[in-house]
Amino acid sequence: MTAKRIVVVSSGLSTPSSTRQLADRLAADAVSILAGRGVEAEVQTFELRDLAHDITNNLLLGFAPPKLEAALDAVAAADGLIAVTPIFTTSYAGLFKSFIDVVDTQALTDLPVLIGATGGTPRHSLAIDYAIRPLFTYLHAQPVTTGVYAATSDWGGTGAAGEGDGVRSLPDRIYRGAKDFADLVERTDRSSLVRDPFALEGPSGHLIGGLAGE
Template identity: 85%
Template sequence: MTKRIVVISSGLSTPSSTRQLADRLAADSVAQLRERGVEVEVETFELRDLAHDITNHLLLGFAPPKLEAVLDKLATADGLIAVTPIFTTSYAGLFKSFLDVIDPQSLTDLPVLIGATGGTPRHSLAIDYAIRPVFTYLHANPVTTGVFAATSDWGGGGDGVRSLPDRIFRGAKEFAELVERTDRSELVNDPFALDRPMGHLVGGLAGE
């Protein structure tokens, strides 16, 4: 059976180190899965291309067609690679806004590989204190290794402990192992699941 992986990059610039990290995480994950004899389909989405649709969804309570298509693909995915830049010690606002419009049920038991980029390695802790708890709250299953890439990592110096390629490989290996053994088909096909959270059905967001 073919596994489907969705990659979300919330970098704001072009070219983007956030997208670069997302692509490398995806490539290593695909390689790991294919070594296990698992076929993979990968779809990558840049959140900056969906920024207006995400805002409209937050304001109006329903997703425009382009954003709706991405949300549907995420709901039926077998794995998610999510990468965000770190601003002011936390994830990007666009990244959080996207998470806010996802049906929480669509992430249940979903394997997630978290990546983040920033100017200094000191921001690497944001993966564990800011990003991982959000996915845990949404009942997703983030792998143990989160991959942070500082500006210096792209030059090959790394953090002096483990190089960026090594960290990417380790995170991708954990992710591939989890994707391979996770079966979300019953969750995806649950006939009693709501298409959207109740807050969306009444024209607003829950907890607003």
């Protein structure tokens, strides 16, 4: 059986980053769950802070430099995407949205997506459902039911992950989200997805004035 390809995208700006920490834990649980079912998974992780200049250049010029192109190709070929962003001003980070803007519009079709977010206060947890989930739904991806939000206070909590009905601790939420994601990844087959070889690589709005005034 061919290994499932999981791509992790983290848009944390600091090093070390709680956003990257959450992304790594989501990926680790998803891989562990799939392994328990006899499904091998390969994980490839991209830190968007390392691609920030390339993303900007792509938005301005319409061409992806090699490192960014590798990330975009990985997303297009993935069987599942774990996307984690910090929450700034009640919504996703600008760097996160800019990366999504340069992803081919067909690349996310039917792609299982596990959404993660981090922030200073639990009050911003709803951003997953009112800001991030609609973004991936619009792009015809398959965002899993459980999104995982981690506030600063969550990182000091304890508790073992499990499948109980009372999902409260961060490890519990990570496990639940990873399980929902693994369920989708396991049964998803994107090998037959045909991309248009003549499609523009990246957004075309700037070519027709769609980004004028932005």
